[in-house]
Amino acid sequence: xxxxxxxxIKVSVVYFVIGVLLGMxxxxxxxxxxxxxxxxxxxxxxxxxxxxxxIYWLFPRAAASVLxxxxxxxxxxxxxxxxxxxxxxxxxxxxxxxxxxxxxxxxVVSVILFAINVFMNVGPRAGIRK
Ligand code: HEM
Numbered sequence: 001x002x003x004x005x006x007x008x009i010k011v012s013v014v015y016f017v018i019g020v021l022l023g024m025x026x027x028x029x030x031x032x033x034x035x036x037x038x039x040x041x042x043x044x045x046x047x048x049x050x051x052x053x054x055i056y057w058l059f060p061r062a063a064a065s066v067l068x069x070x071x072x073x074x075x076x077x078x079x080x081x082x083x084x085x086x087x088x089x090x091x092x093x094x095x096x097x098x099x100x101x102x103x104x105x106x107x108v109v110s111v112i113l114f115a116i117n118v119f120m121n122v123g124p125r126a127g128i129r130k
Pocket of ligand 1: 032035
């Protein structure tokens with residue numbers, strides 16, 4: 001599968017829809033237990049991922065690099081694991097606590113790879129899209 005900036009942007013809008021639906025549910029139900037899940041879906045899933053997608057659209061060489069691919073999959077596997085674990089824990093099911101750091105570690109790895117990728121493959125001579 002080819003990962004491009006567009007792939008990132010399309011995945012990010014799925015998180016956006018889920019994130020705002022959860023926010024809407026919390027507002028209607030007056031139940032703010034899952035605020036932490038809502039905030040992370042919107043900020044890590046939508047905002048950060050869409051921003052990475054725009055950067056990768058501008059700098060296709062960065063998106064096509066091995067770092068860009070590993071980042072995509074580490075984030076796409078890690079964030080759902082982290083969110084499902086967090087949702088269970090916030091609902092009082094603490095036996096799911098141990099899966100949160102597994103997902104969170106994948107997300108942190110993906111962010112670090114993104115930072116390395118930006119330093120290596122984003123710049124004035126890195127083939128910016130005209
Ligand atoms: C229709 C869209 C949205 C609705 C209905 C909604 C609803 C809510 C509700 C009810 C809370 C809980 C407030 C509380 O605990 O007092 C909340 C918290 C939060 N929301 Fe949203 N939200 C929406 C969109 C967004 C978006 C787009 C973002 C970020 C990109 C976002 C980020 C956050 C954050 C960071 C918190 C935690 C704030 C805190 O605990 O201090 N929300 N939202």
